[in-house]
Amino acid sequence: MSPTSSDAESRPDAGLPAARRVAAASQRLREQRERRRFSRTFWMLVATLSVVSAVFLVLGSLQGPKLSSAIVDPQRVTEQPGQQLRLFANQPLGEVTAAQVSVSPAAEVSVSVQDDLLIVQFEQRLRYGTDYTVEIVDVPATSREATATFTHRFTTAQGEVLYLDRGESQDEVLRAPLDGTGRGEVVHAAPGIQHIAPIENVLVVARDAPGGTSVLEAVSSDGGVQQLRLPEGVRVDKLIVPPVGTLLGLVISSVGTPPEGAPEQDPLTRALAVIDLGADGPTTIVRALDGTAVTARVAQFLPDGATMIVHTVEQEVLRVELVGEPVALPIGQMPTAYGLSTDATRLTGADAFGGIVLDLATGRESRLDPSPVDGAFAFGGQALLTRTELRVQKVAVPDDATGGVTTLLVADDGTGAARVLFRTIDDRGSIGDFVLSTNDQYVAVEVTPSVADAVPDARVVNGRPTSVTTVIVDIESGAVVRTLEGFSPIW
Structure with missing residues (x-):
């Protein structure tokens, strides 16, 4: 067999007509060109991706975290x-x-x-x-x-204040946002509400009970009401709200004669007590080392929600540890106490010579002298400190024209001049208690618009004029941002 005939027989198109052999050869050439073209494109793509990856790798090494x-x-x-x-x-x-x-x-x-x-x-x-x-x-x-x-x-979220508005037959607890209008949202309504205290997701209310006593109730967010256990025959003088936790503070006093069959006990006068809402236990009287009940004119929780600073009826300042068996430790003396600074490091008050500040960490006292108001001498009253040296204070300024005095609420940083935050219209009203927002931005003030026209609400416990309002003032600008018909504001 000749080489030529052998090659011809080995080709795939051997034996085919000449035209079909030409077509097959053309097909093979096209396929070869396509393979070469694909190979070139593939390797060009690989090279391009390699370059792009290298660029991104370099850029990534030059860039910081995201x-x-x-x-x-x-x-x-x-x-x-x-x-x-x-x-x-x-x-x-x-x-x-x-x-x-x-x-x-x-x-x-x-x-x-x-x-x-x-x-x-x-x-x-x-x-x-x-x-x-x-x-x-x-x-x-x-x-x-x-x-x-x-x-x-x-x-940040807008601030809001909880307050009490009393009616003729029904009292209402409301929550009002500072950027809103109207009265706010009614949280709870019941007759004879004496005091209110928000604890976590529960609202605690003390209400009138027979014989001038109190009943204590916990109102859940769904409206359910559970009665809490108080000692027999007591009145709630004050509810003390913790910043965190479920430990509620109370100041209670005995009222009238104990009911028949009740255990004998000494009458209570402004006794400090606590109740743990998380444990569903009874109210516990806080006692000193000698076994007597700790009394309280002013009492506030420290930020831990388990320690109180208490100013007693006997004019002592105590640090009361409430975890486990309560322990009351004396840290100073003060004839009158106003309240803790918003950072809970200092207690303001007064003695016969004027205002004082007690440093809770060191026990040292310093004077709190009011600055002049518009150049006029001022007599200092209730004062509360922010976390800085700025304080909000109620002062009385003599009026040379009338011979009387004007009561003002001022902001005073102790540098020599106080700034007026609030005064009643035509000075006809009175300024009552006030409380600072925890972030030092606002002060909520209880105001009686006109003393001459004021009518008491005839409540035996925690009475107020029927016209009492709560005014919210921006401390920095002095602008009034809300006026609410009610009292006992709680931030």
């Missing part, structure tokens, strides 16, 4: 110090210091890093209804030298 998400509770940051903004990055982070963090409006912060989590902690409560911007510069990653800037913006 902020993936952020979490903050806009309500709690206005209510409690120590709340956190948690910023999550796309990779583990290096060390960050507080000097790298800026907050607008200004707020004191600390910072820490946990792997890919950057935590900005606000040391003080933030303002209500305010847009905040937090920026952290030069945030490093652990795997590269490049840094980045993290920025997060959030808006």
Whole structure:
């Protein structure tokens, strides 16, 4: 067999007509060209992707970490110090210091890093209804030298106040937002409400009972009412709201003759008591080391919700530890006490020579002299301190024209001049108790618009004029933001 005939027989198209052999050859040539074209395109694509990957790798090595998400509770940051903004990055982070963090409006912060989590902690409560911007510069990653800037913006929740509005046959507890209008939302309604106290998701109310005594009730968010256990024959003089937890404080007094069959006990006069709403237990009288009941004119919880500062009827200032067996430790003496500063480090009050401040940590006292108001000498009254040196104080200013005095509410930082926050219309009214918002932004003031026209509400416990109103004032600007018909405001 010749070579030519052998090659011909080995081809796939051997034996085919000439035209079909030409077509098959053309097909093979086209397939070969397509394979070569695909090969060139594939390797060009591989090369291009390799270049792009290299570019992104270089860019990635030149860029710092990225902020993936952020979490903050806009309500709690206005209510409690120590709340956190948690910023999550796309990779583990290096060390960050507080000097790298800026907050607008200004707020004191600390910072820490946990792997890919950057935590900005606000040391003080933030303002209500305010847009905040937090920026952290030069945030490093652990795997590269490049840094980045993290920025997060959030808006805090609006403030609201709980208050009591009494009616002829029915009393109402209402919650009013500071940016709203009208009376607010009715939380609970019942006859004869004496005092109110919000505890977690429960509203505690003390109401009138036969013989001038009180009944204590816990109202749940769904409207259910549970009666709490009080000692027989007592009146609730005051409810003390904790900042956290379920431990409610009370000041109670015995009323009338104990009912027949009740256990014998000494009469109570403004006795300090506690009840744990989480444990569903009875009311417990807080007793001193000698076994006598601790009395209380003024009592407030510290931030832990388990310790109280108490000013007694005997003019002592006590620190009362309530965890386990209550322990009352004396820390000072004060004829009159007004209340704790909003950071719970100082107690304001007065003696025969004027206002005083007691430092709870050291026990040291300092004078609290009122500054002049519009150049006029002022006599100081009830004063409450913010966490700074600024205080809100009720003062009396002599009126040379009439020979009387004008009562004002002022803001005083002790630098030599007080700023008027509030006065009644034509000075016809009176300014009663007031309470600062926990973030030092507002003051809620009980006001009787006209003393001459005031009519008592005839309540035996915690009586007020029927015309009493609560006025909310912005401490920084002095603007009145809300006026509510009622009293006993609670932030």
